[in-house]
Structure formats: C-alpha cells, structure tokens
Amino acid sequence: MLHTRGDVISGEHGNPVRMVGSCWDVTDLTEATRRLERSRSLLEATLNATADGLLVIDRRGRVAAYNSRLLDLWGLKSQDVEPRTFDEMLAAVHDQLENGDACLRQVREMESHPEAESFDSLRFLDGRFFERYSRPQRIGGEIVGRVWSYRDVSEREQIMRRAMFLADTTRLLASLDVEPALDAVAHMAVPYLGDGCAVDLLGEGGPRRLLVVSRDPARPMLISLHATVLAGHPLTYNVGPLSYMAAPLVIQDTVVGALSFVAPPTRRYTERDLELAEELARRAALSVQNARLYRGTQEALRARDEFLSIAAHEIRGPLTSMRLAVQLIQQGMSPDALPKALDIIQREDRRLARFVDELLDLGRIRSGQLHFNFEDVDLNEVLQDVTTRLRSELTRAGSPLSISTEGRTVGSWDRFRLNQLVSNIVSNAIKFGLGKPIEIRLRQEHDTVTLTVRDHGIGIPADRQEQVFQPFERAVSARHYGGLGLGLHIVRTIVSGLEGRVWLESEPGAGTTVYVTLPLKRAAA
Amino acid sequence: MNPDTAVMIVDDDEDVIEIGTLVLEAAGFRVVAAGDGVDALEILEREEPLLILLDLMMPIMDGEQFLQALRARNITHIPVILMSGYSGALEIAHEFSTAALLRKPVDMDVLLKTVRDVSRKRREEP
Numbered sequence: 001m002l003h004t005r006g007d008v009i010s011g012e013h014g015n016p017v018r019m020v021g022s023c024w025d026v027t028d029l030t031e032a033t034r035r036l037e038r039s040r041s042l043l044e045a046t047l048n049a050t051a052d053g054l055l056v057i058d059r060r061g062r063v064a065a066y067n068s069r070l071l072d073l074w075g076l077k078s079q080d081v082e083p084r085t086f087d088e089m090l091a092a093v094h095d096q097l098e099n100g101d102a103c104l105r106q107v108r109e110m111e112s113h114p115e116a117e118s119f120d121s122l123r124f125l126d127g128r129f130f131e132r133y134s135r136p137q138r139i140g141g142e143i144v145g146r147v148w149s150y151r152d153v154s155e156r157e158q159i160m161r162r163a164m165f166l167a168d169t170t171r172l173l174a175s176l177d178v179e180p181a182l183d184a185v186a187h188m189a190v191p192y193l194g195d196g197c198a199v200d201l202l203g204e205g206g207p208r209r210l211l212v213v214s215r216d217p218a219r220p221m222l223i224s225l226h227a228t229v230l231a232g233h234p235l236t237y238n239v240g241p242l243s244y245m246a247a248p249l250v251i252q253d254t255v256v257g258a259l260s261f262v263a264p265p266t267r268r269y270t271e272r273d274l275e276l277a278e279e280l281a282r283r284a285a286l287s288v289q290n291a292r293l294y295r296g297t298q299e300a301l302r303a304r305d306e307f308l309s310i311a312a313h314e315i316r317g318p319l320t321s322m323r324l325a326v327q328l329i330q331q332g333m334s335p336d337a338l339p340k341a342l343d344i345i346q347r348e349d350r351r352l353a354r355f356v357d358e359l360l361d362l363g364r365i366r367s368g369q370l371h372f373n374f375e376d377v378d379l380n381e382v383l384q385d386v387t388t389r390l391r392s393e394l395t396r397a398g399s400p401l402s403i404s405t406e407g408r409t410v411g412s413w414d415r416f417r418l419n420q421l422v423s424n425i426v427s428n429a430i431k432f433g434l435g436k437p438i439e440i441r442l443r444q445e446h447d448t449v450t451l452t453v454r455d456h457g458i459g460i461p462a463d464r465q466e467q468v469f470q471p472f473e474r475a476v477s478a479r480h481y482g483g484l485g486l487g488l489h490i491v492r493t494i495v496s497g498l499e500g501r502v503w504l505e506s507e508p509g510a511g512t513t514v515y516v517t518l519p520l521k522r523a524a525a
Numbered sequence: 526m527n528p529d530t531a532v533m534i535v536d537d538d539e540d541v542i543e544i545g546t547l548v549l550e551a552a553g554f555r556v557v558a559a560g561d562g563v564d565a566l567e568i569l570e571r572e573e574p575l576l577i578l579l580d581l582m583m584p585i586m587d588g589e590q591f592l593q594a595l596r597a598r599n600i601t602h603i604p605v606i607l608m609s610g611y612s613g614a615l616e617i618a619h620e621f622s623t624a625a626l627l628r629k630p631v632d633m634d635v636l637l638k639t640v641r642d643v644s645r646k647r648r649e650e651p
Contacts, residue, residue: 309612313582316610319630321540324548327633337547344544351540396539479587479611482537 001027053150056137057086059114064137064145073130073150098123110134114143122150129157162276165192169280173287176294179210181287185280186213186259193277194245194261194269196221201249201257201288202230210257221262229258234278236269245269247281251289259284303472310484314355317482318348358486361420362471365493372414372497374522379409379418379449380442386422387440390430398435399455405442409449411520413498421494424487425453425514431481432512433457447520456511465506491516499523531555531572532640535565535591536580536608545578545636552637554644562586566594574603575644576624581609581617592621604643608636 003026011017047054053070057063062085071077074093090107094100103122110118114136122130130150137145169188175181186197195215200207207225214220228235229246232255236245246260259281263269325341325348333341364370387394387401394401429438433455441452460468460475467473469492474485488502491514495502500518532554534545539560546556557574559565561583581588588609595601604624607614608631618626624643627636 312612313610316629317538317541321538321544323630324544324633324636328544328548328551331551331633333547333551337551340543340547344540347540476584477587479582479589480584482582 001025001030051151055086055089055148055150056145057148058145059143061086061111063089070150073152096124096126098125106132110146114146121153127158128152128154130154161192165189165276166279166283170283173283175287176291178288178291182284183211183213185284186211189213189259189261189280191215191264193273193280194267195219195264196262198223198225198260199257199284200225200260202255207257215264221260223260223262225258225260229260230255234274234281236271236274238268241265243268245274245277247274247277249281249285249288251285251292256285256288307472307484310482311359313482314484315352318351318355321345322348355484358484358490361490362484362486365471365490370417370493370497372417374412374414376410377413377415377418379411379413379422379451379518380405380407382415382418383422383440383442383451386419386426390423390426393427393430394438397430397433399430399433400437401440402437403440403442406444409442409444411449411518412522413518414494417494417497421491421516422451424491425451425516428487428514429453429455429457429512431483432459432476436511444520448517449520451516451518452513454511454513459508459510459512460504460506461508465504468504469502530644531557531574532644533557533559533565533568533574533577535559535562535577535583535588537561537583538580541580548633548636549640552640554640560584562588562591562594565591566598569600569603575647576604576606576640578606578608578640579623581607581611581614589617592617592623596621604647606639606643 003024004022006019006021008016009018009020047065047067048069050067050069053073054065054067055063055070056065074089075096076089076092086107090104094104097103106118106120110116117133117135119131119133122132124130129152131153132148132150134146134148136143137147165188169185172181172184172188182199186199189197190213196213198212198221199210201210202208207230209225212221223244226235226237226246229248232248232250232253234245234247236243238244243263244260245263246258248255249257249259259277261269261277321344325344329338329341361370383403383405387403426438426440434457436456438456439452439454441450441454443450443452458476464473464475468475469488471489472485473489474481474483492502495516495518498518499522500516502514502516504512504514506512530553532549534542534549534556536542536545536558537560542558542560546558549556554575557568557572559568563586565577566586579588579591583591586594588607588611592605595603595605605621606625606627607618607623608627608629610629611617614626614628617623624646625639627639
C-alpha cells in the first residue's frame, strides 16, 4: 500500500511557483496499526470477560487499567467513581474490610519491592472472602507498574469452613460420653453458626434442655423448642430482629432431641445454614444412638454375666445338697436319717427341673414360641393346687396364708400356664414376704376375674416397679436373693397370652400387692 | 452335747442346712443353723460355736455384710469357713482372712476334713 501526498509551494504573492509530490510505501505501518487494534480489542475483551477483578497501577500509583469486574467486586459503580489513583480506590474499600490496615500495609510493601510477587487474602465484614495476587508489569526489562487481581472465593471458603466445622464436630461426636461431646459441639457452633446454641433431649417427660451456649452470657438464649421441630421437621423463622433455626435429632424415625440456633442481629438464616444445622443434627443423632447402643451392649453384657453367675448359684445350691445326701447314703448312714436324705434328693431334683423349665420358658418367650392350650380351667382349683404345693415353703418362711375366693371361677385358659402364673406370684410373696401374712383374693366381675396377692414384706422401690417385669430384673441385689429374675417376666408374658393385665402396687418396707385380671373368654376365640 | 463341738451353718438354703446338719451330726458335731446374717448374729449373742460355715448370697444380711459385722464386734477368734459358689468368694476370703473356702457343690469328705482341721486348730489354740 502506498501513501501519496502533493503540496503546492506558493511564491511571495501567493502564487503557486512549484509543486512537491511524495509517495510512501505504508504497507507495514497499516498492518502494524491493525495488529495493534486487534491486540487492544483482545486485551479489553479478555479483561472484561475474566471472573477476576483486575487492576493495573503504574509506578506513580496511578490507575492504568481496570476491568468492570473489579468495580463489581469492590462495590463501586463506574459512572459514580472514576478511579484515578490506587490510594483513592483503597480508601473507598478500606471500611468494607475486616482488616483494612493490613490490606494497605501489603500494598505499601509491594510498592517498595516492585519486582516482588504477592499472594494474600482479604476478608470482608459481610462475610465475603477474596484472594489477591499481584505481580510486576514489565515493558522490555523495565518494571512500569503492577497488576493486581482479585478473586472472590467466598463460596469455596464457606464450603471449606463448613467442611472443617463438620469434621471438627464429628471428631468431637465420636466420643461415647455424649453429653460433654454435645456441649463441646455447641461451644464450637457459637459464634460460627450463631450467637446462641441450645441442645434439647427428649425424654419420657418431654423435652429437656440439656445445655445452652450463648455468645454473650448476659443475654442467654431463652427461646424454647418449637413444636414443629419436636414433630421432626427442621425450620428457620424470623421474628422482628430475631432469626432462629432448629433441626431435630432423629434416630430411626423417632425424634430424640433437637439442636437450635439463634443468629446475631445482623444475620438472617438461609436454606444453606439450615442444611448445615440438619447435617450437624444428623451427626449428633448418630452420636446419641451410638452411645445408647454402647450403653445397651454394656448393660447386656453385665446382665449376661450376672445371669450366668446367678444361674451357677441356682444350680450349685441343689447340687450341693444332692451330692452330700448321696455321699451320706453311700457311707452307710443311720437308718432313721435315710428318708430325710432321700427327701432332700427328691426336692433338689424338682428344684433343678423347675430351673430348667424356667430357662426353657425364657427361650420360648424370646423366640415367640410360648404356646397356649386353651381349655375350661377353674382358677380357684389352680389356686388351691398351687398353695398346697407351696405349703412347705410357706411353713418354712413362717408366713400365714389367707385365701378369699367365691368358689368355682371357670374361664378359657391354659391350665399349665395358669398354674405357673399363680405359682410365680405366690412364690415371690413367700420369698420377699419376711414371714409376714400373705393374703390372696379371687373376685369375678362380669366377664373378668381379678387375682390379688398381697404380702407385707420388703416391698419394691417406685423406680423398680416397672422394671421387675423385665427379664433378669430384680428389685433386690442378687447377693441377697437368688433366682434368675424371670418370675414376673414370665407372669407378664403368660398374662399377655391370656389377654389379661398385670400390675403391682408396692411400698418399700410395707409390702407388695400384685393384681392380675383375666378375661373368662378370649376376644380372639 | 458339748458346746465345744457346735458348728454354726449360715445359709438361706434350707436344704443345705438340713443335709449339712445330717452330715455333721453323723460326724459327731452339733449344728446350730441361721438363715441369714442377722439370725446368725442373734445366735452369737447366746452361744459361741467352734466354727462358722458361711454362705455368701443370702437375704437381709449377706455373708460379706455378716463378716463386716463380726469384725465390727471384734468377733475375730471364731474361725469362718466360706461355703459358696459366689464368683467373688475368693476376694472375700482374702479380705477377711477366713479359715477356708469351699466351693459349692462340695464333697462330703472335703467338707468333713476341713471342718475337722479347722476345729482341731481352734481347740489347740491357747
């Protein structure tokens, strides 16, 4: 491409005297200009397309270039502010930062080391988090300024902080000592998740506030648990300046408690906050469940050991008597003592057989195979049989027995199981009756019969009265009273099979009364 | 009967008391029986047996509590033979320095030999 030019050269009076013509080949220049335009366009497009905020400052601290993303990040509008110097820009954002002074120091540090590169982070008061990189700008070998780039990593930072928070709390919740663990978690949640954190556990008497942690002890968190949460639903709600959220602790579809949080006045809980609270609640619930399972296992092991120890005791007693009786006979004892020894052997044989029956019944109850053969049975007759059989035990215990009945009381029951039921209750009255009177009453009313067995013995503390119906449970120490602790458990199982009801009233030191009501006819029959 | 030959059996199992009495009487001892620790302490106020055959698991006052009661009353000169199947019996035997520990079920000759040994030792004491 040629660039041509012609000029007229005028004389003294303005008359043209000469003409000058010139001609340049501008092919290279035009190409260079076009390339420059393309480069500028590419640079601008790139600057404005990047997600990072970019700022170029020259050696004198003047703004050489910036992109629109930078203004967005700094919350500046290009029409309001035309940034001219770095200091002006820094002054505009200083108050938005958690530590504006540190940010300035870093800038000054870089000004005094033009060749250095830098990387640091800026935390904003509103929770945003930026990473800041800078490196020198060079033309040829000469440093002419510095390029600063800012990247908003708030989301990544939040995710990381949440992950770290969850990791830390999970580590705490791995403890089997669940209440101190929940306390430590609540202390970690304040202030990360709010100004206050409360942990409620649901017991038989309703929710119980286990602990409260408040950022300002002078303003404790007083909000009580919302009914929605107790019904198993997480929620957030805002009342006036207050933002609150709570997540239930759920174990196998059952609400066992809740975590609740109250936000600082400047914060409103979001869905994401609630998600985090729910995740924390899930982990806390697992911890509670874990601790419960562990306690259950420990308790089961203790019960097993105690069971084995008692079972051994129950066998050793009769075995001792039997062995001594047999060896005494073998050694040739006096003839008048022989019937006594034989009686003992027979009694011990029965004791062991009863013991084995009890164990077998327990096995049947456990596997749900306790079967009933229903036939017409006279409960009055069963009662007479049992008390006759227990006569010698009554005599030994010294307990006078009185029975009050209304004659035949016939119902559709299982004779053997009914016998066992009455026998277990009366045996308990003898065993724990301290040799005091025992009263048995049998009353029929409409289609129901009620058996009442009252003793005046040691009684059962209130907190053990329900437990004595559980297998291996006893209201007394196994060191003092033998037996497997199955009697009332078997009673309850039989009563339930006969569609009746059993309960007791008792006072320590005053005695126990056991009530059994049985329908004469089964509803199912 | 010579009071010096009396053996006290403390056991809540009536059958153990009955057969124990038969065995010991056949061997020439007199037997006094108590169903628990409280019974036994009452008897001790009236008479002093040669030795005590003691079970551990009993109502009202168990064997260990009975041994503590003896210690509290300074009754340490009457030898005690523990006769029990209780798993903690060995610890209790050590704790109270009992004369012997017999595991239930016990053989008659072992029972008699132990009772004879302990009672001989008691008689030989000044």
